[in-house]
Amino acid sequence: MDDLVVFVNGKKITVSKADPEVTLAHFLRDKCGLKGTKIGCNEGGCGACTVMVSHYDRKSAKPIHYAVNSCLLSLAWLHGKAVTTVEGVGNTATKLHPIQSKLANSHGTQCGFCSPGMVMSMYALLRNEPRPTQQQIENCLIGNYCRCTGYRPIIDGFYEFSSASPCALGQNCCKNQGNTADATNAADTTNAASNTVGELSPDYLQDYIFPPELKVK
Ligand code: FES
Numbered sequence: 443m444d445d446l447v448v449f450v451n452g453k454k455i456t457v458s459k460a461d462p463e464v465t466l467a468h469f470l471r472d473k474c475g476l477k478g479t480k481i482g483c484n485e486g487g488c489g490a491c492t493v494m495v496s497h498y499d500r501k502s503a504k505p506i507h508y509a510v511n512s513c514l515l516s517l518a519w520l521h522g523k524a525v526t527t528v529e530g531v532g533n534t535a536t537k538l539h540p541i542q543s544k545l546a547n548s549h550g551t552q553c554g555f556c557s558p559g560m561v562m563s564m565y566a567l568l569r570n571e572p573r574p575t576q577q578q579i580e581n582c583l584i585g586n587y588c589r590c591t592g593y594r595p596i597i598d599g600f601y602e603f604s605s606a607s608p609c610a611l612g613q614n615c616c617k618n619q620g621n622t623a624d625a626t627n628a629a630d631t632t633n634a635a636s637n638t639v640g641e642l643s644p645d646y647l648q649d650y651i652f653p654p655e656l657k658v659k
């Protein structure tokens with residue numbers, strides 16, 4: 443069989459006689475038209491090309507998710523796997539994912555070149571650990587370089603997902619307000635303005651569906 447089957451953002455793609463010299467990054471950008479995945483160094487050093495790859499683990503009978511540098515992966519390695527890019531996470535036209543809105547609201551993006559990679563590293567972490575420690579958040583971003591922000595705004599925005607964060611609403615948490623009703627209104631107003639109403643409800647990570655076809659027994 444010469445056909446390679448890979449799912450990209452839930453869509454099944456079949457590639458005949460896949461060229462082993464084509465990387466996943468170039469495949470996504472040039473063949474799939476998914477330009478959100480950036481290519482910076484093209485040698486595994488900057489993290490701009492980070493996407494999430496998932497495969498079905500027969501032993502545990504559940505999908506395993508990991509962040510990868512797509513510039514280093516041959517397309518041929520992706521047979522039977524699912525790829526999630528930043529386009530599959532959220533967008534301004536429909537709805538930003540909480541990771542994306544947190545990054546924007548904390549001023550963690552300037553030129554934006556590194557942002558898709560940052561988002562995907564964080565997304566893969568939250569898929570495996572919904573309430574990570576601050577250390578886990580720092581560790582997951584260790585391969586993502588940013589030449590603009592100095593990292594502090596990025597880290598601070600993502601810390602709000604951590605187990606150390608008293609409330610995912612951050613400064614809008616009612617504990618930081620004098621009046622509970624006013625605090626609720628303030629939170630609603632802020633979230634509505636950023637198009638992220640209910641962004642951190644408990645189900646904020648339940649939108650991912652692993653392709654049933656890849657659940658090989
Ligand atoms: Fe820099 Fe892939 S483009 S790590």
Ligand code: FES
Nearest residue numbers: 552556588589590
């Ligand atoms: Fe410009 Fe990170 S925002 S490289």
